[in-house]
Amino acid sequence: MSADQGLVKEIRDGLAELADPAKAPSMQAYMKSAMPFRGVPKPQRSALLKHVLADHVLPDRVTYSATVLELWRTAGYREERYAAIDLSGYRAYRRWQDPELLPVYEEMIVGGAWWDYMDELAIRRIGPILRADRARVTPVMRAWAAGADLWRRRTAIICQVGAKVETDTDLLRGAIEPAIAEPEFFLRKGIGWALRDYAKTAPGWVRSFVDDHPGLSGLSRREALKHLG
Template identity: 45%
Template sequence: MTSAHLPNIEKLIVHKSWWDSVDGIAPSLVGPILLKESALIPNYIHKWIDSDNMWLQRSAIIFQLKYKEKTDWDLLCHAILAHDTSKEFFIRKAQGWALRQYADLNPTRVYEFILANPQLSGLTKKEALRKLKLDS
């Protein structure tokens, strides 16, 4: 897949929307494309963060799930905080999931982020901290 596929992938996210399709598309299709072509992030991820479409918002939060040390922490925080008081279950769950994945790499950073953002939902916090192991 290449960046030429992104407009069609975006249509899939919007028109074939449910968690199981979006959760496959965002980290497995969008993620690898944007890892190679990060200059396109403003055209897609920033637009998706600001979108009224919950599934685009969720995609913006989880597209980096497989990035590990290549995760753009600032972008992840921006995507989460843009919807920090969302009432949508699927947004809250995605926020926690993305943070939990990043916590495998940097648990202290995730813990500090949770502490610094008390407005995050209980579900987001629970999911983010579920497997957290901090050094004593």
């Protein structure tokens, strides 16, 4: 695959111009990141990407995928990886959001291994692909939920956040149950988040699920019932 090196350079040069070295250390500390920051807040990064991506259109899905991965794999600063995620969801390439992109997103989720990357990818990339092609994506999410990798498991749990009436409760249950006994904070928090979100649509289902699973951690239980009284 051949990435569009011109676009990669334009994004990196733009972020370098916006860099604020005074802000970078606190941003890095907050995110507990080994990778340094440029010190570019999200509003400025979003404005840059909006301008650059509108003026530099990628010709096909192969170039698109390769450019996302090039920006991600060779990033020297965390904002460059954020830009790769932004590029992956740019509206001009929405037609390419299908199960063929799962390996790209899987690489980013597993390699990034932190919530600021994977939550966006799980909810805003994999979630819509799942709802558009359940036959192909549901088995993948079930396999991720049953696997050993923390971030794949969290993805399977939270990928339906925002799905409302389109939530597949069998998948939600199947993603949560293998993680109920796990002490890992990000799994417990993810379970609570997924249930709390679905409680807005089906409070009775969530109450029943919580009642039927006394092994839920206190964190997961509190989050799930947060707005149910």
